[in-house]
Amino acid sequence: DVKVTQSSRYLVKRTGEKVFLECVQDMDHENMFWYRQDPGLGLRLIYFSYDVKMKEKGDIPEGYSVSREKKERFSLILESASTNQTSMYLCASSSQGWNTIYFGEGSWLTVV
Amino acid sequence: ILNVEQSPQSLHVQEGDSTNFTCSFPSSNFYALHWYRWETAKSPEALFVMTLNGDEKKKGRISATLNTKEGYSYLYIKGSQPEDSATYLCASPSGAGSYQLTFGKGTKLSVIP
Numbered sequence: 001d002v003k004v005t006q007s008s009r010y011l012v013k014r015t016g017e018k019v020f021l022e023c024v025q026d027m028d029h030e031n032m033f034w035y036r037q038d039p040g041l042g043l044r045l046i047y048f049s050y051d052v053k054m055k056e057k058g059d060i061p062e063g064y065s066v067s068r069e070k071k072e073r074f075s076l077i078l079e080s081a082s083t084n085q086t087s088m089y090l091c092a093s094s095s096q097g098w099n100t101i102y103f104g105e106g107s108w109l110t111v112v
Numbered sequence: 113i114l115n116v117e118q119s120p121q122s123l124h125v126q127e128g129d130s131t132n133f134t135c136s137f138p139s140s141n142f143y144a145l146h147w148y149r150w151e152t153a154k155s156p157e158a159l160f161v162m163t164l165n166g167d168e169k170k171k172g173r174i175s176a177t178l179n180t181k182e183g184y185s186y187l188y189i190k191g192s193q194p195e196d197s198a199t200y201l202c203a204s205p206s207g208a209g210s211y212q213l214t215f216g217k218g219t220k221l222s223v224i225p
Contacts, residue, residue: 031211042217098144103155
């Protein structure tokens, strides 16, 4: 069974803290993605990566960075968390091309 | 940013009713159309990936059609069951060589027992 695992399901962080959201996939997929889901706005892409050490900005990259040091792991970093980054974050992966995307279960982040 | 729209935003149907909803996308530079089902407290789950005009795909009671010339896809659910209650998302790649999918805002389906 394919699996995308987000290590932190629920986090509460203070404004200004550095936050790491970790994601691991076991399908040897080339592509990995970070989305955020907000009511009324749908799924919006923050960053994606199509290979180790490669990254591309999505639609809303401001305030975020990413790291992909190993093929199976894609980390989302909030350098200085702000309250407008309170959201649900979804990690996903896919093989090359426009193939099915497999999602993790999501990480709920609250910034206070 | 690609404009992918879904309608209706939400839908309530009685158990046993059949239903359908729409995904609209720009017909120019079409590459693929994805459908996902997202149940509460679970991960979004892939239903279909469609690439050819006129394509029809089926998975149990759920089927989808694709019209790339006019820029829409329909998702049909035959004989809705309470377990079909979920948000249904469609998505399309943002451009040639891009693996970035742009998602619609989804159609939230509630099936009333």
